[in-house]
Amino acid sequence: GTALSYSRRSLFISFLIGFSIGISTVAYIFLNHNAVCLEQHLTLFSLDQPQRHKELSYENTSGLPKVFCWITTMPSNLVKAVAVKRTWARRCDQYLFISSEHSSDLPSVAAVSGEGRHLLWNKTKFALTYLYKHFGDKYDYFYKADDDTYAFVDNLKRLLLERFNPETPVLIGQTHFMEYPLHAKKKIRA
Template sequence: MGGDYILLEQHQQLGDTTLFPGGSCGSSGAGGQVSRATRRRLSSFQQLLLILVAGSCTIALYAYWDVMLLTSGNVPETQLSNETLAEKLQREVRVLCWVLTTPKYHKSRAVHVMRTWGKRCNKIYFMTSEPDDELPTIVLTKPDKYEVLWGKTKEAFSYLYEHMLDEADWFMKADDDTYVFVENLRYMLYPYSPDQAIYFGYNFKMVGTHQKNESYMSGGSGYVLSREALRVFVEGLNDTTKCRQEDDHAEDMEMGRCLFNLDVKAGDSRDSKLRHRFYPLLPFNILLSGYFGLDFWLYKYAFYSMRSCMDCLSEYPVAFHYVSPAQLYVFDFFNYDFQLMGKQKPVERLPEKIKPEDLVIPEYDNHFD
């Protein structure tokens, strides 16, 4: 550094000497006419000071550029090239999860949901009647009674619509004994536009007198509404001809009936091999064909034909129901930490986007009574 020189400009009117480091921020590089007499060698301390100033300015400019890119919605190509498929989906398919719970289950159930699959949602909230320091809670006004689950569901979705509509593309409702593979949920939702009024879950046939193709999604394994479906639901739920105004009766059934009357489409959540991805039971109920008899209620009420066999479980399941707190951690371990030596990972590709006008939803095919 002993051979480096710096130009100094004499400000006679001020009587001081000002440093103009070449290439540093705040300097135009012109500096005016400077004579050789104004050149002198800098001390080591001055050189170090100039290096620190130049470095600080460079860091500040880079940080400003990075913030501008993020706020404008653009991500640097170098960052995109290193992005995993799961990270891409997390960025492009924003899922807000909300879990229906009660204070008596905060510590025994809800907190374990938060520590496992819940942390993978873009945002998660626990709908309950009391706040909790360990949980991001939203306190509802409805009482903690099973008989008013429909009322609590209406209130929860209404709150999200009024305060968080723009914070997510999809809104997933689950119970505190549900396990959700959030990455698989995003993968399933990727082809669909959140601006289309559609929702997904495990599709049940409507019981009793109903219209053709009327169905509802199992509340136990959860269901997910698009942003537009949420808007249509909340803005239309006070229509007495379309939605039940009382808070009682089965929550998932009333949700399905209300959405059907509001012309929100009940999407087909099965994979390309017609295997279900939402399950109102645990995995072994589906894998073991002899576990239940043919008179089991699941076979009777499934909207799409239901089977139990070792090949009947989707490779990319989304949700299971009746999962104990201990099983939440087992699911987490075998899917996020467990490694099988020598197993070749599959090549993963995102599905094609589906235009709303090209969407085809199959009619029910389960004629078992």
């Protein structure tokens, strides 16, 4: 009786302490992460207010910044890329898939020959150069995503409208640590 009750109480108290420490740690990390530019401007959307993003529809985007979305993909991820095309990409003012092969299923450009992590920078460099040359003066912002991203483009446009001036260059992203070459930690913007 008493020993079992004490053991359960002790286990419960240990659980509560661990849970509290876990929640505190997550809250600390969330509130103090190294976000560049947006860390103080992020808006959290509550599930209690689902009507909030119904106010803006694709047909009602006048006055909002023009956003060009470029999505990196690869031939083996065609199903993912087509899903992006059918869902959120159509909310962009224009979009383009950057891959190693052109696909008739997507508006796409072949940026590199072959795929692999070692070619990611080449793909990104190609995309930046290509987009600047062909679309640089037609859009206010360029949004880079991957084929496994889901973006709420209408919310992004609102945030950009409220917080930034399209005439002022800005890079919005997260600071990540990467070990490349081996054992050489470097900060990169992503």
